[in-house]
């Protein structure tokens with residue numbers, strides 16, 4: 001973040017007292033994925049204080065800070081962020097789910113039972129953009145292009161895109177991530193259908209079924225023309241040994257074929273278990289009689305079958321593509337077919353769908369075509385529809401989806417265990433950023449997790465995302481969630497480093513404490529600065545609630561719920577009494593007090609108050625602090641609450 005990027009709303013203070021009431025629910029409520037995806041922090045930090053560790057009121061305030069009532073905004077970033085990822089407009093009504101392509105009835109029923117369902121097929125890109133800002137979820141198949149323009153047009157409302165199938169190359173994942181929109185797919189229900197279609201094309205092509213059928217219908221009887229080739233004993237190269245590829249391999253083995261496969265990421269033992277050898281790309285294409293494509297379309301696989309690679313194939317090779325048209329350079333394929341290098345091709349997928357009728361590829365007599373039917377069996381479509389409907393409904397309800405494509409996967413049991421720490425992480429982030437003096441640019445955040453667990457047994461991605469959310473959301477218009485936290489942090493130049501420290505506590509709990517340090521910034525509250533010069537706060541989960549346990553060099557124990565007043569104090573009698581009187585006279589109930597001391601006999605007082613003190617009350621407290629002869633950090637910006 002550039003140093004000028006955090007600006008104060010107020011001209012007199014980098015922080016401004018917010019007039020909005022604290023209304024956030026207690027943190028002990030169990031967070032769901034939705035809270036990581038769509039909780040907008042439009043409210044300032046809400047830290048309801050409780051009880052514990054009360055101390056006598058006989059100390060004195062110096063610099064102090066009210067955490068809850070501060071709200072900072074970053075006017076310079078607002079315009080940038082608005083074009084990136086808007087905080088969603090609140091819609092607590094029934095969610096609207098738009099289905100833009102035909103989906104199995106069983107899935108539609110699941111969706112109807114949950115939200116307002118709108119099925120609108122064959123929308124133009126403009127029509128989709130016009131509709132999308134009223135939708136919380138969009139379900140597509142391969143025919144809808146979910147572009148950046150769609151996410152922009154959604155104006156922050158679209159929470160989840162469900163791809164009723166495997167390939168998500170028609171969804172702009174980068175844009176989805178930037179806008180904090182979760183993308184889920186249905187990766188398993190159509191595997192068998194696609195594999196069966198691959199085998200159907202393989203056998204149909206090798207025996208000229210489609211061409212022979214067309215010729216009979218044209219009144220011809222061409223028994224000599226349509227002599228086929230046998231499959232038994234032939235070598236099939238399966239390119240991509242994933243779900244579909246491995247099922248194709250299994251079936252091809254049953255047909256008596258010798259199956260090899262190329263997949264740089266597949267484990268060799270999984271292939272060997274099916275009797276398939278994994279080989280290099282070169283070896284696969286040079287030895288195969290048949291090549292069946294089953295890899296995803298990615299920048300690395302785009303047009304991987306081109307003039308150069310066709311030239312390395314065995315003359316007379318036959319190619320089946322049930323994956324994505326874009327993995328083949330279609331013009332090069334026509335040339336290879338014309339020269340006889342490729343004897344036949346069977347294609348279910350095309351670079352542009354539908355392909356133009358007069359394309360040379362479509363019209364080539366050695367090419368067998370189907371209109372992207374790989375997933376189109378009754379069984380697969382029912383399965384995919386249920387799979388995607390449940391994933392979308394789950395995401396809208398805030399549950400974790402096992403098929404999220406652009407969010408870190410956190411298994412439900414891990415999520416449940418981490419829940420209170422997730423709340424703590426966000427609150428620490430929010431508190432830490434409020435301690436930064438206006439005009440400081442935050443670039444470097446260090447997070448230290450103290451834990452008795454093995455490093456492998458602690459997944460911190462969620463915690464890091466929530467700390468990022470806590471830090472960034474209060475200072476920008478950006479809407480941050482689990483999906484886009486890392487992206488937005490990077491975009492803002494915020495470097496978040498993590499460290500694990502082993503402690504000798506109970507491994508029953510995933511985390512003992514979380515420390516957030518912000519370095520190279522000025523502090524609004526000097527007591528929050530540790531000896532290393534960084535703003536440093538540490539918290540723990542106690543009885544299921546987030547607690548602040550360390551601020552700068554001071555040990556405290558403050559429940560991070562409600563409103564919090566932090567006072568630096570020295571040995572000057574009467575100060576706490578005065579502060580207490582002011583709060584009491586203004587009907588602000590002090591719920592607890594915690595005092596932390598250092599060896600230098602400096603102390604820090606944390607006062608929990610039930611009600612949010614108003615500006616006048618804060619001004620009165622501010623005067624007491626300012627008038628104190630013992631101000632250690634006598635900077636007015638430390639008293640931002642009163643300004």
Ligand SMILES: NC(=O)C1=CN([C@@H]2O[C@H](COP(=O)(O)OP(=O)(O)OC[C@H]3O[C@@H](n4cnc5c(N)ncnc54)[C@H](O)[C@@H]3O)[C@@H](O)[C@H]2O)C=CC1
Nearest residue numbers: 167194240241242243244263265294295296322323374375
């Ligand atoms: N025509 C249709 O209706 C259907 C098409 N598909 C397509 O089939 C393809 C495979 O789907 P699944 O098997 O479910 O996906 P998958 O993710 O299970 O398998 C893809 C495999 O490709 C491998 N791979 C990645 N890069 C590769 C490369 N450069 N070279 C070789 N292998 C590479 C991966 O390691 C993975 O094992 C996808 O493109 C999908 O969109 C899937 C279902 C239906």
Ligand SMILES: O=C(O)C(=O)COP(=O)(O)O
Nearest residue numbers: 141142164165166167375
């Ligand atoms: O699942 C896939 O990747 C497919 O290609 C299936 O596409 P479809 O849902 O039939 O448009």
